[in-house]
Amino acid sequence: MSTTNEPADPLAKGTFATAKQAWSDLFKWKQRVVVTNEFGEEHTEWQDPEPLKNPFSLFAQLKAKDWLYFIVGFLAWTADAFDFHALSIQTVKLAKYYDRSKTDITTAITLTLLLRSVGAAFFGLAGDKFGRKWPMVLNMIILGLLQIATIYSKTFQQFLAVRSLFGLFMGGVYGNAIAMALENCPTNARGLMSGILQQGYSFGYVLAACTNLGVGGTTESWKIVFWVGAGFSIAVGFARMLFPETKAFIEAKKAGKANAAPGLFWKETKVMLKKEWRMCLYCIVLMTWFNYYSHTSQDSYTTFLLTQKHLPNAPATRASILMKTGACVGGTIIGYTSQFVGRRRAIIVAALMSACIIPAWILPEGERSLSASGFMIQFFVQGAWGVIPIHLNELSPPAFRSSFVGITYQLGNMISSPSAQMVNAIAEKVNITTSKGEKAPAYGPVMGIATAIIALGIATTTALGPEKRGRHFENAGPPGVDLMAAKDIEEGDDSDEKGGARAVEVSESGIEKK
Known part of the structure; x- marks a missing residue:
């Protein structure tokens, strides 16, 4: 699915790079978000925070x-x-x-x-x-x-x-x-x-x-x-x-x-x-x-x-x-x-x-x-x-x-x-x-x-630390789910392929949104 949000640099790797990026992001109102589409492809973009609700x-x-x-x-x-x-x-x-x-x-x-x-x-x-x-x-x-x-x-x-x-x-x-x-x-x-x-x-x-x-x-x-x-x-x-x-x-x-x-x-x-x-x-x-x-x-x-x-x-x-x-x-x-x-x-x-x-x-x-x-x-x-x-x-x-x-x-x-x-x-x-x-x-x-x-x-x-406000973790299973899903995919278990992909997706660093 296409998006109109401004693209952002990917999440930094490494301790000092992450701290530098975190410090810089602190002074930006928009939030750096990792987005995963329906094909499992990832990109990073800037998103406005959700307004406060009653x-x-x-x-x-x-x-x-x-x-x-x-x-x-x-x-x-x-x-x-x-x-x-x-x-x-x-x-x-x-x-x-x-x-x-x-x-x-x-x-x-x-x-x-x-x-x-x-x-x-x-x-x-x-x-x-x-x-x-x-x-x-x-x-x-x-x-x-x-x-x-x-x-x-x-x-x-x-x-x-x-x-x-x-x-x-x-x-x-x-x-x-x-x-x-x-x-x-x-x-x-x-x-x-x-x-x-x-x-x-x-x-x-x-x-x-x-x-x-x-x-x-x-x-x-x-x-x-x-x-x-x-x-x-x-x-x-x-x-x-x-x-x-x-x-x-x-x-x-x-x-x-x-x-x-x-x-x-x-x-x-x-x-x-x-x-x-x-x-x-x-x-x-x-x-x-x-x-x-x-x-x-x-x-x-x-x-x-x-x-x-x-x-x-x-x-x-x-x-x-x-x-x-x-x-x-x-x-x-x-x-x-x-x-x-x-x-x-x-x-x-x-x-x-x-x-x-x-x-x-x-x-x-x-x-x-x-x-x-x-x-x-x-x-x-x-x-x-x-x-x-x-x-x-x-x-x-x-x-x-x-x-x-x-x-x-x-x-x-x-x-x-x-x-x-x-x-x-x-x-x-x-x-x-x-x-x-x-x-x-x-x-x-x-x-x-x-x-x-x-x-x-x-x-x-x-x-100097990370933030993942709004992260979707509600669909993640208990420990063992990710490796079990990977095992099912290797064995050709099509019935669990989608569930496995979902489990892998929510385990990635960043903020996952579809």
């Missing part, structure tokens, strides 16, 4: 079952975040309970983040091979049980051991939840839905903070928050049991006859890694920056309010809740606008805006001022994050959306795992004079300097 009309495009998959994916990610933040927002309580320093308690956060990549690899590959359903069910129920095990940890060593095991299973949630929720969404609604979906993380923080506010500031009250988190995770696991595998995964698996080729799963995995290793490394670097971004700016924030700003438990918790409310709003709005302005532009502007707000974030005194500045900085921090679910899905090899997204995200988490511990350790070694004339750990300056460096790192990395 969000309510985008919501209306999702069918009832699509909403079901999305909501359960959102709740799984929310429960995952609740379980994680149940510890970070109660660092002071846990330090008193186990008679340890706050830095010692944040060792548990480091261990949790360090081991999440292992769980992401296991459950991500299981999700790509066997489907999104049962890996998620198993994941969520075990998470809940490990929350209960945390409550019954009598010694600090037992506590650390359970939180390490918790990290293994926590890592498996993100990839399957994101893939399940977004693969059923219409293409032009994915920016908006990505922004909402990512805010399950912030919403989980808000729920954990509200629970912490409700149980009060007594030392023993930390256990109640963990009981709530355990019930939440197990409930999501049972909810996922009640409806079937996603239609997109089932149809793609049938089309590729992946069940008939058990050895092709690992063969195609090796082919993908050989072909896409640069993309894998890029996404890991990007997610390392992003995980430092969120953990540095939020994990020690409640501790900062309690120690440096002298707020009691209730006002500090309320300020934390409003901070993460800003995250929910920002992630949704900026994720939505990325459908029009582009994934990379949205991320870069949000990151730079967050850097500009840092002085207003750490300098004010009093609950109201700190709540307002916390709301604004997290509006942009999580605004940038709101683009990530769909950006990673579009950058990933189509057949590996669950494992690629989960593994790159959690490897970034692993590398950034010492973030909270580093902030606490540096802050506790450097004292500043507070507004009351007292000496206190320098949480504000440490978080501010670190967040500024990270925001600039995100802007630079994103500016």
Whole structure:
């Protein structure tokens, strides 16, 4: 089919050539798109971005079952975040309970983040091979049980051991939840839905903070928050049991006859890694920056309010809740606008805006001022994050959306795992004079300097990286489909030739449109 769009140079090959082209494309309003015609021939052209649609009309495009998959994916990610933040927002309580320093308690956060990549690899590959359903069910129920095990940890060593095991299973949630929720969404609604979906993380923080506010500031009250988190995770696991595998995964698996080729799963995995290793490394670097971004700016924030700003438990918790409310709003709005302005532009502007707000974030005194500045900085921090679910899905090899997204995200988490511990350790070694004339750990300056460096790192990395906004990955089957299709063609299986061509097409780099 002929097109009236202006032709463009092909996608660059190689690391430096790709970075140079990406930087140049950032300042062009039109998007470089790889187009495949009905004969399988490819060319590259410039296309105008699709105009933003009314969000309510985008919501209306999702069918009832699509909403079901999305909501359960959102709740799984929310429960995952609740379980994680149940510890970070109660660092002071846990330090008193186990008679340890706050830095010692944040060792548990480091261990949790360090081991999440292992769980992401296991459950991500299981999700790509066997489907999104049962890996998620198993994941969520075990998470809940490990929350209960945390409550019954009598010694600090037992506590650390359970939180390490918790990290293994926590890592498996993100990839399957994101893939399940977004693969059923219409293409032009994915920016908006990505922004909402990512805010399950912030919403989980808000729920954990509200629970912490409700149980009060007594030392023993930390256990109640963990009981709530355990019930939440197990409930999501049972909810996922009640409806079937996603239609997109089932149809793609049938089309590729992946069940008939058990050895092709690992063969195609090796082919993908050989072909896409640069993309894998890029996404890991990007997610390392992003995980430092969120953990540095939020994990020690409640501790900062309690120690440096002298707020009691209730006002500090309320300020934390409003901070993460800003995250929910920002992630949704900026994720939505990325459908029009582009994934990379949205991320870069949000990151730079967050850097500009840092002085207003750490300098004010009093609950109201700190709540307002916390709301604004997290509006942009999580605004940038709101683009990530769909950006990673579009950058990933189509057949590996669950494992690629989960593994790159959690490897970034692993590398950034010492973030909270580093902030606490540096802050506790450097004292500043507070507004009351007292000496206190320098949480504000440490978080501010670190967040500024990270925001600039995100802007630079994103500016030099690829973008595949609008990529059509919904027809790609599980790993093994491409090689099975190629095998069928070699054997002269005409009935599968078209399906094989389709699978190969959506596996190519670039944005595939017919």
